[in-house]
Amino acid sequence: MAVPLVKTSVSVLRSGSFLRSATISHFVARSLCAVTCPSNTLCWNCAKSQFQPQKSNLLSKSALLRRNWNCVSIGTKKMSDFTGKGKDYIFRQLLDYKSFTYTYLLADPVSKEAVLIDPVYELVERDLNLVKALGLDLKFAINTHVHADHITGTGDIKKRVPSCKSVITEVSGASADVKTKDGTKLEFGKFSLEVARTPGHTNGCCTYVWREKGMAFTGDTLLIRGCGRTDFQEGDAATLYESVHTKIFTLPPDFSLYPAHDYTGQTVTTVAEEKAFNPRLTKSKEAFVEIMGNLNLPYPKQIDRALPANLVCGVFDEPPK
Ligand SMILES: [Fe+2]
Numbered sequence: 001m002a003v004p005l006v007k008t009s010v011s012v013l014r015s016g017s018f019l020r021s022a023t024i025s026h027f028v029a030r031s032l033c034a035v036t037c038p039s040n041t042l043c044w045n046c047a048k049s050q051f052q053p054q055k056s057n058l059l060s061k062s063a064l065l066r067r068n069w070n071c072v073s074i075g076t077k078k079m080s081d082f083t084g085k086g087k088d089y090i091f092r093q094l095l096d097y098k099s100f101t102y103t104y105l106l107a108d109p110v111s112k113e114a115v116l117i118d119p120v121y122e123l124v125e126r127d128l129n130l131v132k133a134l135g136l137d138l139k140f141a142i143n144t145h146v147h148a149d150h151i152t153g154t155g156d157i158k159k160r161v162p163s164c165k166s167v168i169t170e171v172s173g174a175s176a177d178v179k180t181k182d183g184t185k186l187e188f189g190k191f192s193l194e195v196a197r198t199p200g201h202t203n204g205c206c207t208y209v210w211r212e213k214g215m216a217f218t219g220d221t222l223l224i225r226g227c228g229r230t231d232f233q234e235g236d237a238a239t240l241y242e243s244v245h246t247k248i249f250t251l252p253p254d255f256s257l258y259p260a261h262d263y264t265g266q267t268v269t270t271v272a273e274e275k276a277f278n279p280r281l282t283k284s285k286e287a288f289v290e291i292m293g294n295l296n297l298p299y300p301k302q303i304d305r306a307l308p309a310n311l312v313c314g315v316f317d318e319p320p321k
Contacts (some may be wrong), residue, residue: 108189200240
C-alpha cells in the first residue's frame, strides 16, 4: 500500500482541509478500512475510521455502520439503498409457510429504529438476521392478538434482544412490556403506529395503522377477501363486523391493508378493494353473522399449545410440545 500517500493524508486530515483535498485517492482510502464508502467524497466519519486503524479495529462492522448513515455494511451498497428506490422507510413482508402467518418488519432507516409485527417463534432467527443485516435496532416486537395457530416469537426475541419491548393490547389479557389501548401510538424513529382496537376475532384484537405510509396491519380481523373466524377465543361475529366497518373501512380508500395470514398466495389489498369485493363484509351485518355462524370450521390444531404460550407473549424455557 502507498504508505507515503497515507502519511500525507493524515497530515492533510489534521490540518482540517481533508474534505477539500483533491490529492487523496478515494480508492486508496477505501482499501484501508473495514467498511467502504460508496460516495465519491469521503465523509468525515469514514475518514476518521480509515485513518485511525487502531481505533477502528476495535469496532465491529455494525458499530461502524451505526456511526454513519453513509457507511456501508454489505459490498459497496449504502444503507439507504436497502430501502428501495425513492423510499424513506423500510418495509418487509415475511411468510411462515407452516401457519401462513405474515410477519412485518418496519423501520426508519435514518434512526434505524424498527418494529416487528406478529413474529413467529420458529422463525425468530430469520427475522433477527434480517434486522441485523440491515443494521436496525429492534424497538418493539408486536402482536396483533393472542394467536391460536402459532406461538409468537416475541418471548424469544426479548431474550435475544433485551432492549426490545413486547407489545399487545391491554384487553387481550396477555403479558407484555407495553400494553396498548385504542389510540396508543408506538413511535419508531420519525414514524408511529397507531393502535385501533378491532375486536371480534378475539376481544384483544387490534389493527396497527401506519398513517404516514398509508398502511394498516389488520391481524386476523380482516383478511384478503375474508376475515378471521369468530367461533372461539371470545369471538363474536357482530363485533367483528362493527370493528371492520368503523375502524378499517373508514380509513382512506387507498390505504394498503396487510393481514396476519393469507392462504391463497395474496399479499396485500386496499380499503377500497375490500369494501368492493370482500364476499362476507360487503353483506349486511345480519347476513354476515349468519355466514360466520355456519362455517363449521375444524378445531384449530395448534390452539392448545399456542394459547398458553401466547398469553405470556411466548416467554418460556422450552416451547410447549
Ligand atoms: Fe388469530
